[in-house]
Amino acid sequence: MTGAxxxxxxxxxxxxxxxxxxxxxxxxxxxxxxxxxxxIGEHTDYNDGFVLPFALPLRTVVAAAVRPDxxxxxxxxxxxxxxxxxxxxxxxxxxxxxWAAYVAGVVWALRATGHAVPGARFAIASDVPVGSGxxxxxxxxxxxxxxxxxxGGLDLPAARWPRLAQRAENEYVGAPTGIMDQSAVIRGxxxxxxxxxxxxxxxxxxxxxxxxxxxxxxxxxxxAPHRHADGEYASRRKSCEEAARSLGVPALRDVRVTGxxxxxxxxxxxxxxxxxxxxxxxxxxxxxxxxxxxxxxxRDIGPLLTGSHASMRDDFEITVPExxxxxxxALAAGAYGARMTGGGFGGCVLALVDASSADAVAAAVTAxxxxxGFAAPGTLTVLPATGATRLD
Ligand code: ADP
Ligand code: MG
Numbered sequence: 001m002t003g004a005x006x007x008x009x010x011x012x013x014x015x016x017x018x019x020x021x022x023x024x025x026x027x028x029x030x031x032x033x034x035x036x037x038x039x040i041g042e043h044t045d046y047n048d049g050f051v052l053p054f055a056l057p058l059r060t061v062v063a064a065a066v067r068p069d070x071x072x073x074x075x076x077x078x079x080x081x082x083x084x085x086x087x088x089x090x091x092x093x094x095x096x097x098x099w100a101a102y103v104a105g106v107v108w109a110l111r112a113t114g115h116a117v118p119g120a121r122f123a124i125a126s127d128v129p130v131g132s133g134x135x136x137x138x139x140x141x142x143x144x145x146x147x148x149x150x151x152g153g154l155d156l157p158a159a160r161w162p163r164l165a166q167r168a169e170n171e172y173v174g175a176p177t178g179i180m181d182q183s184a185v186i187r188g189x190x191x192x193x194x195x196x197x198x199x200x201x202x203x204x205x206x207x208x209x210x211x212x213x214x215x216x217x218x219x220x221x222x223x224a225p226h227r228h229a230d231g232e233y234a235s236r237r238k239s240c241e242e243a244a245r246s247l248g249v250p251a252l253r254d255v256r257v258t259g260x261x262x263x264x265x266x267x268x269x270x271x272x273x274x275x276x277x278x279x280x281x282x283x284x285x286x287x288x289x290x291x292x293x294x295x296x297x298x299r300d301i302g303p304l305l306t307g308s309h310a311s312m313r314d315d316f317e318i319t320v321p322e323x324x325x326x327x328x329x330a331l332a333a334g335a336y337g338a339r340m341t342g343g344g345f346g347g348c349v350l351a352l353v354d355a356s357s358a359d360a361v362a363a364a365v366t367a368x369x370x371x372x373g374f375a376a377p378g379t380l381t382v383l384p385a386t387g388a389t390r391l392d
Contacts, residue, residue: 011127012061012391014077019063019123022075022082027063027123028151033142033388034059035134036184037219037350038341039193039208040301040308041286043316045178047240047279048199048251050286053180054208054384055188056219060126060139061391064147067119074103076124076140087111093172102137105172106144109164110154118152129378132221133347137173138181141165142388150390161186161388163201188387195290199253206293208384213298216355218330220365221378224322224346233343236316239275243267252279278315282308302337302352309339318344322374326351326365333357333364355381 008014012030019027034055041051067073073084076099083100090096090111096104103122110117122144128136142165149156156164162182169175169182179201184194193208210216244252247263255263260280264273285304292300309327313319323340330338330351338351353361362379369377 011059011125012063014125015061015063015123018075018077018125019065019121022123023065023073023121025065028065029147030061030063030391031143031146031150031388032059032061032391033139033146033185034188034385035128035136035139036181036188037134037217037348038180038184039350040282040289040305040339042282042308042312042341043236043240043318043343044253044279044282044286045180045198046237047244047283048253049279049283050253050290051180051196051198052193052206052286052289053184053188053196054193055184055387056128056134056382057385058127058129058134058380058382060124060128060136060143062140062143062147063123064120064144064151066151067121070117070119072103072107072120072122074100074122074124076100076126078124078126078130093174096172101173102140102168103144105168106141106148106165108172109168110145110148110156112167113164115154115156116152117148117154120148120151122147129221132378133342134219135181135185137169137175137177138165138185141168142182142185146388146390158186158388184387186388188385190386191384193293193384195286199251206290207296208293208298210298210355210383214355215298215336216353216358216381216383218335218351218353218358218361219380219382220326220330220349220351220362221380222320222322222326222340222346222349223375223377224320226346227320229343229345232318232345236275236318239272240279243272243276247276252276253283255280257281257284274315274317278311281311285311299336299352302335305337305339305350305352306331312340312344316344320345321372322346322369322377323349325368325372325374326377329365329368330361333361335361353381
């Protein structure tokens, strides 16, 4: 135990305490947004395909209040730093850099779409690990957005929030991400996964009630260093786009599994064929997962998760020894299915387990890591949680 002056452990209490300490006042409210993981559907987003993320019980909390002028002050426990910016900085992408750009980006995106954003003070605390692929970036954007919409009484229905938060990240921060993260973080619902069609941006809540089935999802942070992930991502994306052009379709989403063999027969390069096979079969695995979940057959999605991993390992070639070890060890310890989640070359692994055996599976993965001489993984047992919301 640390002394009485230690920060409170609860994330919302930390945000409030931070607000009081920095600004000597009470916040007007607290808004939370969670991290997310993708249950299945990897590298399908930029191929106009399907993804199925869900929101995590780990959250970023923003304690906030308006200020009388049109300026924004932001403190985060993560940087333990106060950043202030005005309309001039907010209106020009790139003027605010570093972590505060995620906040300035939201102000920019709101102002760019014609909203009168009130000046505000923010104090931010978070339980979402940064840079592990659990989307701490969408969490901070979405919590700030929720705060500003309510503090300013802005006329902005929640269905439009994901696009706006995505613009903040793409155009202000300069990180090229799809719409999945913000959709999951904003629209996620407890006991559900969010089925997202990346072409139409239609979403549907799919029952994913692990709890009543006696199941849980073990999230394993592989702690693998991201090796060349950006370049590898760009090269996968290029292969997919070139393959779609050769096949004369707008995107690989337009090749269905029933037409896969014919499509593969028209491609001469073996590597390209494997890339296409991953994307096309992965889209089908998302559809099959959705069908099983709709039928209440949660446990039966295990083989689809494991199949997704094999496809990422053998056809898309985006796994690394750490994540393969975590998947193999989880399956050997009784997981119903396991796969790497996220863009690849590290990040997290999901394992679908009986709630009662989650600790034993986590211990087995940790032991397998020790055998291979890898740095210990992080493990966390989760259920699908709620999206961005006001607290209290
Ligand atoms: P991921 O979204 O997978 O966690 P990203 O690289 O997309 O990783 O986003 C992480 C970045 O988002 C951090 O480096 C930081 O700049 C910003 N960020 C996220 N959460 C916070 C926070 N609570 N406080 C300050 N900055 C944050
Ligand atoms: Mg991110």
